[in-house]
Amino acid sequence: MTPKHIGRRTFVKAAGTAVGSTVLLPACASSTRGWRFLTAAEATVVDAIAEQVIPADDDPGAREAGVVSYIDRQLAGPFEKHQQAYRRGIVGVQQAANAMFGGDFESLRWTQQTAVLRTMERNDAPGDVWQSTSARSFFELVRDHTMQGFYGSPRHGGNRDFVSFRMLGLDYPRIVGQNRYKMFPGGS
Amino acid sequence: MALRHVNAVIVGAGAGGGIVAKELAEAGLSVVLLERGRWHSYADIDGDELRSQRTPALGNAYGPDDERYRRVVQDHAGEWRLVVPSHWLYNNNAACVGGGTLSYGAMAWRFMPEDFRMRSTYGDVPGSSLEDWPISYDDLEPYYEKAEWQIGVSGDDSQNPFAPPRRRPHPMPPFSYNTEGRLLHDTARRIGLHPFPIPMLRNSVPYAGRPGCINNRTCVGFACPVNAKNGSQNTVIPAALATGNCELRINAVVSEVHIDDRGRATGVSYFDERDRRQTQTADLVVVAASATETARLLLNSRSRLFPNGAGNNNDWVGRNLQGHAYCGAFGLFDEIVYDDVGPGACVAVCDYNHHNDGIVGGGLLANEFIRMPYLFTGRRPPGAPSWGRAHKDFQRTYFRRHASVIGPIQEMPVFASRVEVDPVVTDHWGIPVARISGHRHQEDRRGTDFLSTRAEEWMRAAGAHTTWKVGQGGGPTASGGQHQSGTCRMGDDPRSSVVNRYGQVHEIDNLFVADGSLHVTNGGFNPALTIMALGFWVADYITREWTGTHFR
Numbered sequence: 001m002t003p004k005h006i007g008r009r010t011f012v013k014a015a016g017t018a019v020g021s022t023v024l025l026p027a028c029a030s031s032t033r034g035w036r037f038l039t040a041a042e043a044t045v046v047d048a049i050a051e052q053v054i055p056a057d058d059d060p061g062a063r064e065a066g067v068v069s070y071i072d073r074q075l076a077g078p079f080e081k082h083q084q085a086y087r088r089g090i091v092g093v094q095q096a097a098n099a100m101f102g103g104d105f106e107s108l109r110w111t112q113q114t115a116v117l118r119t120m121e122r123n124d125a126p127g128d129v130w131q132s133t134s135a136r137s138f139f140e141l142v143r144d145h146t147m148q149g150f151y152g153s154p155r156h157g158g159n160r161d162f163v164s165f166r167m168l169g170l171d172y173p174r175i176v177g178q179n180r181y182k183m184f185p186g187g188s
Numbered sequence: 189m190a191l192r193h194v195n196a197v198i199v200g201a202g203a204g205g206g207i208v209a210k211e212l213a214e215a216g217l218s219v220v221l222l223e224r225g226r227w228h229s230y231a232d233i234d235g236d237e238l239r240s241q242r243t244p245a246l247g248n249a250y251g252p253d254d255e256r257y258r259r260v261v262q263d264h265a266g267e268w269r270l271v272v273p274s275h276w277l278y279n280n281n282a283a284c285v286g287g288g289t290l291s292y293g294a295m296a297w298r299f300m301p302e303d304f305r306m307r308s309t310y311g312d313v314p315g316s317s318l319e320d321w322p323i324s325y326d327d328l329e330p331y332y333e334k335a336e337w338q339i340g341v342s343g344d345d346s347q348n349p350f351a352p353p354r355r356r357p358h359p360m361p362p363f364s365y366n367t368e369g370r371l372l373h374d375t376a377r378r379i380g381l382h383p384f385p386i387p388m389l390r391n392s393v394p395y396a397g398r399p400g401c402i403n404n405r406t407c408v409g410f411a412c413p414v415n416a417k418n419g420s421q422n423t424v425i426p427a428a429l430a431t432g433n434c435e436l437r438i439n440a441v442v443s444e445v446h447i448d449d450r451g452r453a454t455g456v457s458y459f460d461e462r463d464r465r466q467t468q469t470a471d472l473v474v475v476a477a478s479a480t481e482t483a484r485l486l487l488n489s490r491s492r493l494f495p496n497g498a499g500n501n502n503d504w505v506g507r508n509l510q511g512h513a514y515c516g517a518f519g520l521f522d523e524i525v526y527d528d529v530g531p532g533a534c535v536a537v538c539d540y541n542h543h544n545d546g547i548v549g550g551g552l553l554a555n556e557f558i559r560m561p562y563l564f565t566g567r568r569p570p571g572a573p574s575w576g577r578a579h580k581d582f583q584r585t586y587f588r589r590h591a592s593v594i595g596p597i598q599e600m601p602v603f604a605s606r607v608e609v610d611p612v613v614t615d616h617w618g619i620p621v622a623r624i625s626g627h628r629h630q631e632d633r634r635g636t637d638f639l640s641t642r643a644e645e646w647m648r649a650a651g652a653h654t655t656w657k658v659g660q661g662g663g664p665t666a667s668g669g670q671h672q673s674g675t676c677r678m679g680d681d682p683r684s685s686v687v688n689r690y691g692q693v694h695e696i697d698n699l700f701v702a703d704g705s706l707h708v709t710n711g712g713f714n715p716a717l718t719i720m721a722l723g724f725w726v727a728d729y730i731t732r733e734w735t736g737t738h739f740r
Contacts, residue, residue, distance in 0.1 A: 053575040059584065078246045078254075114576070144577050148245050151561035151583075153236040156246065168561055168587045170405075170528070174235055 070158030095127025202287020204418025267566030289419025343387030516594030519652025632661025
């Protein structure tokens with residue numbers, strides 16, 4: 001992913017000083033210590049689900065990207081309407097985890113966690129909560145929020161250190177106007 | 189304290205309203221332009237995909253906001269849903285100075301002559317209110333030209349054999365292709381299509397005092413950081429203000445058009461930025477609030493002579509709500525086809541607009557705007573994992589190795605697809621909200637099946653190893669979205685239309701409509717340039733025929 005004609009660091013430096021383009025820095029990419037809506041226990045569960053949705057491999061996964069920080073922050077803001085879905089859904093995840101494997105979700109082995117989420121995705125997860133609530137809808141909600149937290153702008157608490165932009169070979173911090181100068185020929 | 193009476197009050201500072209404001213102000217009329225949103229710039233969201241007008245996961249960047257606005261919309265199961273603007277069912281466009289033109293993709297299509305004569309060209313389509321426009325392409329041609337030169341378009345029709353006739357070329361040269369565009373262009377030529385650069389309301393070179401495009405990835409869904417994308421907010425609205433005859437009031441939410449007992453419009457009431465109710469009187473009222481909100485406003489304007497809403501004694505206001513049936517195909521490639529040169533969309537064909545066997549109307553095909561990282565997480569072949577290792581691997585592998593060509597199939601207008609005002613639900617200001625219901629026509633599915641098959645052929649010929657179709661018309665919900673149109677149909681017969689050929693409401697001669705609501709049919713093209721041309725068309729009639737007290 002190294003540009004052919006010019007090193008990335010060199011380019012960023014040039015863009016910031018000599019060329020004078022705007023280098024956009026995220027407002028606050030670091031996570032906060034305390035949670036805004038989730039309890040610490042709930043955050044652990046959401047974190048584990050998110051890591052299943054986008055696992056670490058050669059590139060960082062949802063955990064390292066701070067996806068749970070993103071979700072927690074939005075639950076105290078634009079996602080306020082989803083607060084009860086999370087509160088109840090997390091209880092349901094634990095019910096399913098205990099019914100299927102006799103332990104809390106975050107303590108299960110990787111493949112067991114995957115199996116729990118697959119039953120939720122199929123909408124046949126065990127547990128009282130899922131008698132009256134759609135397990136699939138909750139799973140899809142968390143999945144979608146995880147994608148946002150991982151692939152969206154770092155300004156909302158996720159995509160920490162631009163991990164997904166690095167993975168996709170996109171400029172970071174994002175540079176407005178780079179393409180004016182065609183410095184990334186062939187896109188690699 | 190009463191506000192000073194003016195010659196014209198215009199509701200909505202988008203594509204249509206901005207143009208009418210400028211034309212009227214330049215003609216010497218005193219104008220008040222009311223906009224429910226405010227001014228925005230790129231810096232407001234800094235290229236943040238989660239706030240983009242295209243993927244507003246955290247709310248619309250350019251309005252309306254989720255706190256004060258809502259609609260009632262019938263969903264797939266026929267249930268009424270109360271939805272906020274960032275929900276896809278809301279069918280949002282925008283609420284800001286510039287309206288949709290601040291953050292649009294900026295394709296600058298002229299409709300073709302056949303698009304104005306759909307009934308004559310294709311005959312009756314059962315279940316559809318398909319009709320000819322009361323005006324022809326030739327009538328509108330000079331106004332397309334005005335739009336192209338005054339707002340600013342880059343393009344070259346000489347490469348498109350299906351382009352409608354024009355008297356004057358585009359004011360700026362066309363954009364060059366990015367890597368994907370060049371591949372698709374060469375492929376299209378090879379398989380007998382007629383590809384050409386998409387005309388764009390963006391500056392390929394510096395124009396009218398603003399710079400050329402810098403090819404951002406963050407273009408569609410975003411304002412432009414260097415003002416190289418041309419909308420009403422950086423062209424006609426500043427020009428209107430510069431005349432000294434036009435006052436723009438932002439954060440002004442219009443609730444009602446007043447119609448007196450003689451059947452004349454006397455002005456509008458609105459809520460200002462502090463939610464105080466104001467009344468602005470005027471000789472003329474022009475409504476340009478987009479197809480949904482224009483219909484809602486007229487329906488909310490009840491008077492003695494028009495108890496069911498202004499101009500609605502025949503129950504046509506809000507009818508025939510249309511949008512576009514988007515469809516096409518995705519393709520995956522072994523090699524990198526992505527070069528990050530935005531906005532992405534650059535090559536099109538019009539081979540599938542009209543005169544294709546068995547297809548009513550059809551639509552253009554063009555490569556798609558850049559799929560931003562979050563948007564791309566939802567773009568997968570049928571059956572592919574939607575999460576987990578494989579999903580992530582797909583994202584990493586194919587973000588730079590996929591392409592897509594899509595296009596807007598012209599939808600058959602349906603009389604039952606409509607905007608009403610809800611009898612119960614109101615917004616922050618207590619104004620009854622828009623209620624949207626209806627369905628799409630089955631003919632649309634024939635169109636999308638056809639166009640997505642052609643798109644898939646194009647993708648395969650370009651070397652894609654895997655392809656799949658996307659988008660299907662004819663669903664159980666009403667259409668609309670950013671290309672919403674049709675709700676105040678123009679026509680010569682007052683029994684089966686809302687306004688006449690000049691956008692003048694039948695029976696209320698000083699009340700006009702100047703937005704996509706006028707469209708009888710919506711073309712197989714993005715409608716912005718046509719809305720702009722209609723803005724010039726309506727304004728031209730007003731400035732020519734208004735004597736100061738009545739129309740000639």
